[in-house]
Amino acid sequence: MEFHFEVGDIGFAQPPNLREQKGLSLYTLPIDFTYIDVETTDLDPRYGSVVEVAAQRCRDGAIVDIFSSLARTTDEIDWFTEDLTGITTK
Numbered sequence: 083m084e085f086h087f088e089v090g091d092i093g094f095a096q097p098p099n100l101r102e103q104k105g106l107s108l109y110t111l112p113i114d115f116t117y118i119d120v121e122t123t124d125l126d127p128r129y130g131s132v133v134e135v136a137a138q139r140c141r142d143g144a145i146v147d148i149f150s151s152l153a154r155t156t157d158e159i160d161w162f163t164e165d166l167t168g169i170t171t172k
Contacts (some may be wrong), residue, residue, distance in 0.1 A: 114141045119166050121159045131155045133169050 117138045124130025139147035
């Protein structure tokens with residue numbers, strides 16, 4: 083596709099719009115992937131420990147498998163983490 087302008091007596095051609103994809107997502111997810119979520123007792127790994135690991139396997143836009151497991155911890159789970167995740171030491 084080419085556009086032609088007339089400016090006075092001078093004519094010139096403009097190349098096709100090189101930004102036709104502007105505003106569209108150029109990032110696409112793979113067809114087969116796994117989300118992994120790790121819950122911890124603290125944001126700082128020096129002070130916290132893992133309390134849950136979860137994963138979701140997706141294929142062609144559909145969830146095909148789910149995994150979730152709690153981990154035993156000797157760390158105290160503070161009120162913020164309990165409120166955020168619903169995980170308690172009980």
